[in-house]
Amino acid sequence: MAATGRVARVLIDSALPQLDHLFDYRIPEELLGDAIPGVRVKVPLRSAGRIADGYLIDFPDAEYEGALSDVDAVVSPVPVLSPEVWALARRVADRSAGTANDVVRLAVPGRQVRVEKAWLAARAAEAAGGAPDPAPFAASPVRGYEPGRVESAVAGEQRIALQARPHLSELPDGTWVGEWAVTLASAAAGCWASGRSAIVVVPDYRDQDQLAAALAAIAPREAVVRADARQSNAERYRAFLDALASPRIVIGNRSAVYAPATELGLIAVWDDGDPLHAEPLSPYVHARDAALVRQELQGGALIFAGHSRSAEVQRLVEVGWLLDVAPERAISPKVLPTANQAANDAAARSARIPSTAWQTAKASLESGPVLVQVARPGYAPVLACANCGQAARCNRCEGPLGQTRSGATPSCGWCGALATDWHCDNCEHTRFRMVTVGAGRTAEELGRAFPGVRVVVADGEHPLQTIGASPALVVATRGAEPIAAGGYRAILLLDGERMLARETLRVAEDCMRWWSNAAALAAPGAPTVLVGVGGRLARDLATWRQVDFAHQELADRRALRFPPAVRLASLTGSAEVVDEAVAEVDPAILIDVLGPVPLADGAARTILRFDYAHGPEVASAVRAAIVRNATRRRRAPAGKGGFRPAPSLKVRFDDPELA
Secondary structure, three states: OOOOOOEEEEEEOOOOHHHOOEEEEEOOHHHOOOOOOOOEEEEEOOOOOOEEEEEEEEOOOOOOOOOOOEOOEEOOOOOOOOHHHHHHHHHHHHHOOOOHHHHHHHHOOOOOHHHHHHHHHHHHHHHOOOOOOOOOOOOOOOOOOOOOHHHHHHHOOOEEEEEOOOOEEEOOOOOEEEHHHHHHHHHHHHHHHOOOEEEEEOOOHHHHHHHHHHHHHHOOHHHEEEEOOOOOHHHHHHHHHHHHHOOOEEEEOHHHHHOOOOOEEEEEEEOOOOHHHOOOOOOOOOHHHHHHHHHHHHOOEEEEEEOOOOHHHHHHHHOOOOEEEOOOOOOOOEEEEEOOOOOOOHHHHHOOOOHHHHHHHHHHOOOOOEEEEEOOOOOEOEEEEOOOOOEOEOOOOOOEEEEOOOOOOOEEOOOOOEOOOOOOOOOOOOOEEEEEOOHHHHHHHHHHHOOOOOEEEEOOOOOOOEEOOOOOEEEEEOOOOOEEOOOEOEEEEOOHHHHHOOOOOOHHHHHHHHHHHHHOOEOOOOEEEEEOOOHHHHHHHHOOOHHHHHHHHHHHHHHHOOOOOOEEEEEEEOHHHHHHHHHHOOHHHOOEEEEEEEOOOOOEEEEEEEOHHHHHHHHHHHHHHHHHHHHOOOOOOOOOOOOOOOOOEEEEEOOHHHO
16 A cells, blocks of 8 residues: 555664664655555665665654655665564564664565566566466375374464474485475475465575475475575575565575565474574574564464474473474384494404494495494594694694695694694694594595495585485585485494583584484484494484483473573673673563673673563663664774774674573
C-alpha cells in the first residue's frame, strides 16, 4: 500500500550506535507512489549536507506539524526489507546490545540493478497472465519416524528437537547423502507443497550440497533457492528476490535464517552445535538464537536436528520449549571403544594405531574404503624443542612452527618464514621433534602399514566431498570426511585423547558431535573404532545415547553455573571504558562479575553472568554504555582536527570463545 501521509520513519544505513533508531522524514508528492515500507531510500543528513542510504520502515499514525527534511529519492520500488525481517533484526539486536543495521546487512544483499530490472519485468509478465500454472506436487512422507509425526509437527507449528537417523541414503540418480538431508528435504518439501515457505540452515557447503541433492530428487527445481557465500552477487540477489516474491525453500548457511519468507511455515537448523553457526560479525547472534526469535515472532514450525545434541537444545527440551522426537526404530552404528595398547606387529606400530584398529582396517579394506579421522591437518602441525620440549616458536614473530611434508624445512604458521637458523629461546638448542602428527604424516604411515592400498587425504587444503566404493584409506580431519558410496566399511577415530585435551568447556560436546557425525558415514553393520578414549563419553557414544550425554553435560553445567544454564556477556576494551560499562548494570540482576582480566594487547575483559530473565535489562544497560562511549568527545591528537578514535568497547553476549 502506498503512503497515505507525508511522514515516514527511516532506518539509516550506518553502523554508528548513536544512529540506531528511526528518523522521521517528509515524503514529497512525487515520491508518494513508490514510498512503501521496505524500499531503499536516500535521505539527507544535517551534518555536512550528506546523503545517506536507508530503508523506509513504516508511517507514523500521528501527524507531525513541524519542519522535516524531505526524502531525497526512492532508490528502488522493491520492498527488500520485509516487516518480519525488520522486526527480527530489531529484536535480536536488542537482545545482544547491538545495532539493527548490522543484522540488516546480513539479511539484505547489495542491490544488483540489472538483476532487479529483469526480475521486475518477469513479475510484470506474470501479472499479465504470461506465467504457466505450476504443476501439481505431492510431497513424499518423512520416513523412519512414526508415520506423520514430523509432518504433523510442521503443520501444527510445533518446535521439536529431532534425533537424526545415523546412516547414508542413495538418491535415484545414484548420489549418496546423509539420511538427515532426506529427512529435512522431505519436511521442507511438504511445507512448500502446503503453500508456505521453509528455511533450512546448515553449517557449511558440504551439508548444503547434500541437502540440495536431496531436494533435487524430491521437490521441483523452481521451489528451491540457495543463499550462501559461494554465489556471485547477482545470483544471491536473484535468489533473494525470488524468496521475497513467493513461497520458496531457502537453503544456506547461518545468514539464511534472515532470508525473506512469504508465509513462513518452517525453520530447520541442522547440527546447531557446529561453531560455523556462530556469527563472527557484530552483534554475533548465533543462528540457533535467531531461529528461536524468528519462530516466536513469525510463527511456523521449528526443527533442531542432529546426530548429537547441544547442551543449549537439551536445555530447551528440558524446560518444555522443544519436544523430543526420536526415530521409530533405533538403528545405531556399531561403535567399539578401545584403550591405548601396543600393537603386536610391525605394520600396526608403524601406523600408530592399536592392533584391534589395524586388524579391523585390514579386514575391511577387502570390501571397500576405510575412513581414518585425525585431529589436525598438515604433516607435523606442531613442533617442539628436541632438548627441553618447549613449543617451537618463530624467532622472527613468535608464531608457531610446523612442517608441511617429510624432510621439509619447518616454517612459521604466521609469517611464513623458514626456520633455517632456528634456536630454542629456552635452552638455545637447534633441533626439533614432532609433537602432533597431522593428516599428511598419518597418510604416510598408513601407506607403509598397508602397502598397495590407495591412500587419500581430505582436509581443508585437499577438499573432497565424495569417494567411490573401491578399497582405499581415506585420512580426513574432523568435519572434512567425504561420503563414500554405500558407506565406509570401517571407521577409525584416532587422536581422541588429543581432541579431548583442548581447553574449552565444550570439548566433550564437540567430540561427541565429531565422532557421531563420522560414525553416521559407516555402511550398515560396519565397525567404528574409537581409539584411546574411555569413560562416560565413550560409553554413551558406543550405546548411541547422545541425549543422555547432553542431559548429563547440562546437569554438570547447572551445578557450576556455566552456560547454557546461565547467560554470559563479555566486555572488552580499555579498562576505564569496561569499568564504566559494568557500572551501568544493576548489580542486583547479576550472578557475578568476573574480571577485569588484562589481555595481551593492553585491553581488559570483564565477564558478566546473569539469568535468562534478566537478559533484556543487562543488554539495555550495556547498550546505553556503548552509545555513551561512541558519542563521547575526545581530544584530537596534534595535527588531526576533529579526529575521534573509534569506540573501544566490544560487547559479545553468549560468547562461544568463553565456553
